[in-house]
Amino acid sequence: MEALDHPELKVPAIHVTGTNGKTSVAKIASSVLVSSGLKVGTYTSPHLVSMTERLALNGEPVSEDDFGDAFDHLTPYLKVVEERLGEPLTYFEIMTAMFFLWAADTPVDVAVIEVGLGGGWDATNVVQASVAVITNIALDHTAMLGDRASIAAEKSGIIKRDATVVTAELDPEMLAIMGTRASETGARMVTFGRDFSIGDNKVAFGGRYLSIETRDRAYDGLFLPLHGAHQGVNAATALQAVDAFLPEGSLSDEVVAEGFASVRAPGRLETVRTETQDGIPVILDVAHNPDGLAALVKSLAEAFAFERVVFVVGILVDKDHKGMIAELTRLPSAIIFTRPTFERSATPEDLQRAAQELGCPSAIEPDVVRAIDAAFVEAGPKDMICVTGSHYVVGEARGHLLRSQLQDP
Numbered sequence: 001m002e003a004l005d006h007p008e009l010k011v012p013a014i015h016v017t018g019t020n021g022k023t024s025v026a027k028i029a030s031s032v033l034v035s036s037g038l039k040v041g042t043y044t045s046p047h048l049v050s051m052t053e054r055l056a057l058n059g060e061p062v063s064e065d066d067f068g069d070a071f072d073h074l075t076p077y078l079k080v081v082e083e084r085l086g087e088p089l090t091y092f093e094i095m096t097a098m099f100f101l102w103a104a105d106t107p108v109d110v111a112v113i114e115v116g117l118g119g120g121w122d123a124t125n126v127v128q129a130s131v132a133v134i135t136n137i138a139l140d141h142t143a144m145l146g147d148r149a150s151i152a153a154e155k156s157g158i159i160k161r162d163a164t165v166v167t168a169e170l171d172p173e174m175l176a177i178m179g180t181r182a183s184e185t186g187a188r189m190v191t192f193g194r195d196f197s198i199g200d201n202k203v204a205f206g207g208r209y210l211s212i213e214t215r216d217r218a219y220d221g222l223f224l225p226l227h228g229a230h231q232g233v234n235a236a237t238a239l240q241a242v243d244a245f246l247p248e249g250s251l252s253d254e255v256v257a258e259g260f261a262s263v264r265a266p267g268r269l270e271t272v273r274t275e276t277q278d279g280i281p282v283i284l285d286v287a288h289n290p291d292g293l294a295a296l297v298k299s300l301a302e303a304f305a306f307e308r309v310v311f312v313v314g315i316l317v318d319k320d321h322k323g324m325i326a327e328l329t330r331l332p333s334a335i336i337f338t339r340p341t342f343e344r345s346a347t348p349e350d351l352q353r354a355a356q357e358l359g360c361p362s363a364i365e366p367d368v369v370r371a372i373d374a375a376f377v378e379a380g381p382k383d384m385i386c387v388t389g390s391h392y393v394v395g396e397a398r399g400h401l402l403r404s405q406l407q408d409p
Helices: 022-035 064-085 091-105 148-158 172-185 229-245 253-261 290-303 321-328 348-357 368-378 391-407
Strands: 013-017 040-043 055-057 110-114 131-134 164-167 188-191 197-204 207-213 218-224 270-273 281-284 309-313 333-337 384-388
Touching: 013 022, 013 148, 013 229, 022 040, 022 110, 022 229, 022 253, 040 091, 055 091, 064 091, 091 110, 131 148, 131 229, 148 172, 164 172, 164 229, 172 188, 197 218, 197 229, 207 229, 218 229, 218 253, 229 290, 270 391, 281 391, 290 321, 290 384, 309 321, 309 368, 309 391, 321 333, 321 348, 333 348, 333 368, 368 384, 368 391, 384 391
Parallel strands: 013 110, 013 131, 040 110, 131 164, 164 188, 281 384, 309 333, 309 384
Antiparallel strands: 040 055, 197 207, 207 218, 270 281
16 A cells, blocks of 8 residues: 555545445445445455456446556556565455555545455455444354454454444444444444334345434335345445445435445345246355355245255355254255365365265255256256355356356347
């Protein structure tokens, strides 16, 4: 950032961390900000199909040309910094630097930035955001981040001096850890259930029907085109973050309604229907830890009609395999384990062994495309298919399914 003349300090920002829901909160907040008339740059990770998804302008991924131009602009600085450090920068550090440079050069009016991992030591934490969002605290990346208390402390590291902290976490112990950091920095805590809340959070055709009360006012009759009760909580958190970021009174009912209705979050209980496979719906969801899988299972049961779910599952090696698989068994289901082309993915054989320890029958396929083909063979006319377990398996499945749609006669 020093070599680039500190672009991270040139754009006001909302900084988002948490174990689950980070990307959804970032996308919902960005959509409301766009609806309010601002030019919004959003940084999310990982991507599903194309790395251009990580840099979005007003909700749309940047073009390949703009992405290439931003990287070309950055390249000479990378060489200088790597020579000075005597070591290479990481992929995520380079992407993060590119986002800040692109956002400052564009320029955008506000940046919504998702943490990559953790918080305090994440590359994104060079930003001085006036609003810090901590969606929730659960167990994930424990080899690096430790237990829940350590995770809470690490995520609280994004709280900057005099910022506003918005969180949907309910555990008093976790809130106390965040509160300690807030006291140290003079930040204000805004918590779900006390300062903002949800009234209605109901299934609607194609999404959720919501009523939300922020710290300043109530919003009724909102439609969010995302499935799952947890997305209602994400929406409330995002709206409170935007409310804290903008001057008081900036948000009207119309602006919020338009922003919510415009949200798109690929890979979050996303439905893909194929014309050539008897109309069997395919649900894509990037849940990648036991809490995420629990929310997915609850949402499937609530929002969809089916006799059985055929799960296509790929999981990274450092995840709680048994805890995740156990959640899937709560539904009538068949499970096909596979492996996306990502080096940290667990083998299908390892996942099947974990399933066997739970007494759960399963099948394995060596790659995602074959697993999806096998799922269509397995699924009956009243079944549905769900691809889940990691961003990488969902990304490969989404790319394959969308290409298949384009090739249909």
